[in-house]
Amino acid sequence: MSNTLPRGAAPIRVALLGCGTVGTEVVRLIEEQSKDLTARIGAPLEIVGIAVRRPDKHPDIKASLLTTDAQSLVDGDADIVVEVIGGIDPVKGLLVDALRSGKSVVSANKALLAEEGGLLHAAAAESGADLYYEAAVAGAIPILRPLRESMVGDRITRVLGIVNGTTNYILSRMDETGSSFSEALAEATDLGYAEADPTADVDGFDAAAKAAILAALAFHTPVTTDDVYREGISAVTSGDFASARDMGCTIKLLSICERVSDPDNPSEDAVSARVYPAMIPRTHPLASVGDAFNAVFVEAEAAGPLMFYGKGAGGDPTASAVLGDLVAVARNKVATTTGGGVSTYAALPIRPMGKTPTRYHVSLDVSDKAGVLAAVATEFARNDVSISTVRQEGRGDEATLVLVTHTAADEALAATVEQLHASEYVRAVVSVMRVEGKDS
């Protein structure tokens, strides 16, 4: 259990691409904890260069380290490249070059990994470099390494994640205070939880990128952002929350990665990856994940249910995840080895959303005519959707019909809702929301 540092062990040379909130924290942690990190790695870390857009904006960093030429760092003699710039271009080219030249890469870039993970992993495998990106999903929460390594002997069946802090803050506030989406968004913006242009968060793009990364690792299959079905939260109303409460549920934006049967070949597996707001029972461990926290719920055949919970964003938590990867990769450099790669051997087909089994909660304003229930039930039956529960509330002008279905193909459920809109018995479709959790 001893760890004697070889005297004068050669430092591990680190190039940093980007130096915003996360990068600044990474630099600070490397400097402040240098003694501990050296002991844990078996060699000191040395920052050999930091690529930034505006060197004059970084007065606290030694000027000799700063450069605007990221490519020179990638082409230089660093052992490890840490990327915290974000976005696809020009980062993609930089990281491919770094990996091809044998430099290990630590990245926090979910968009790039979700879109070009295959390309990057291939470049890493080619030269025997490491590629880690724990910070790309759920900030400080260790979830990718557990999926890549701890659970690699098990068969994962489902991953349900709350992986976007902004939308979780908004939905938590709507749930707690009864406020509207726009009120809760304004509050999130004031508090700095939402960006000036909240599209990436609110419309589910961020959660979809993370779903692609989670699904690829969980199911050993190539999954990119384009494979992920996506709906955002801007259409969620306080009425939806009232309906959820009546059901003993709350509403969360879920990134769902599921092993399902292949519609063309029911004895084979397929992967479903999707992001949308859904009702989940308040008794589900994810229901109590409030504020801007993140959590990932994993179900595996032998392990059973697992949950990982923590801070999903912010400079410090993200930097913690980057540092963890950096230390692991640096240890590998000292041992002149690499960690376990990522395999996509299973290459499961992606099941399209329409064919994916889901459940709907539908709330209808109905007219006060005889035969309403029969008429509505007929629409469901026509699409082969079976109803789990139905509840009629109020009478006369105020009558509301609340239905929860059993599991059916999403396209059958969507078609039913479409037909209900046109029904003479239905005055308004008040709320339509998918329901996650076990079908009863």
Add this chain to the structure above:
Amino acid sequence: MSNTLPRGAAPIRVALLGCGTVGTEVVRLIEEQSKDLTARIGAPLEIVGIAVRRPDKHPDIKASLLTTDAQSLVDGDADIVVEVIGGIDPVKGLLVDALRSGKSVVSANKALLAEEGGLLHAAAAESGADLYYEAAVAGAIPILRPLRESMVGDRITRVLGIVNGTTNYILSRMDETGSSFSEALAEATDLGYAEADPTADVDGFDAAAKAAILAALAFHTPVTTDDVYREGISAVTSGDFASARDMGCTIKLLSICERVSDPDNPSEDAVSARVYPAMIPRTHPLASVGDAFNAVFVEAEAAGPLMFYGKGAGGDPTASAVLGDLVAVARNKVATTTGGGVSTYAALPIRPMGKTPTRYHVSLDVSDKAGVLAAVATEFARNDVSISTVRQEGRGDEATLVLVTHTAADEALAATVEQLHASEYVRAVVSVMRVEGKDS
């Protein structure tokens, strides 16, 4: 992202020591998932021998694999030894021999790792073998690898674990139903959650071994079972739960590993490792961990709070953790490398329980005399313990005084309680329980 299996890759040879509930599951998973495991590892796993006490008790296993001679497997030509026997002897000698001969070891043996982790890690480091034991703490929950690898760039300040399912089941039942300890224990025994001799669980020995393992990894310091202060749950009463409820708390058996200041040298860190039942606020993420589930709450400087939740025991969940380690170690064998070792470079001193800062909740039956509160407050002040809240309930014969202290050295709190027992104003010390969570 591809993973092409080299044709005819030499199998990784696995010897299994022990074949009870967990071992049987390990064998089943290796056989059932052999195609997937081969793809993930890059070579097939081959079980070359299984050491058992009674070969005739294993009719489902090929007889040629079974042996009563574990030493022969350890001395043989296996690449990896998987140990699921448990206990210190003779396993210690077997695993040291295996590691010294360069065989990597995967173990689920918390008692051995807690007591002899240093010896085993030294043997592993000597020959360059891997030593992993995820299954030893919190069953299927990936917690040791996240501590060893994901969080290795951060500074962990505290680990709070519910790591014993038996006691968590008992305390959850006492909380839900108001039953006594012995009633809840009887129920746990009936359901198979408690063993015929429940001492190891109920008296906190199991949780203490796990605390030692967690503390060693979190603080890079040698910590053994003997360093862990330990109290069990058999003295917890339904009155304690009533007091907890009044405080908005519940009671959990916690394994607590904390970075504290060294009493002899306040500018230096020390480690406190301890196990006892304590009140925690119902709003704490650990409070809702019910039944026989386990959870580990980790606080780190940069990452903030994290929680890991799942099944802590049982054949399948434990086998899932063993398999994860086995695949990781087998991948390393294929790559002719080893994973990151465990370092104890920090070698922090252990802070004894008496010097550890804790908080107490004390409930007293007091006599109906004037000056009771002053007399009781004087006992606390005499030991330099400051009181956070005090509440008087009832009058006359039924008067109860409920006090919660601020943080103070545990020995000062214990001395105060001792003196209260002797006070003429105190008719009975009804409940004494430590309180975890932030001091207000």
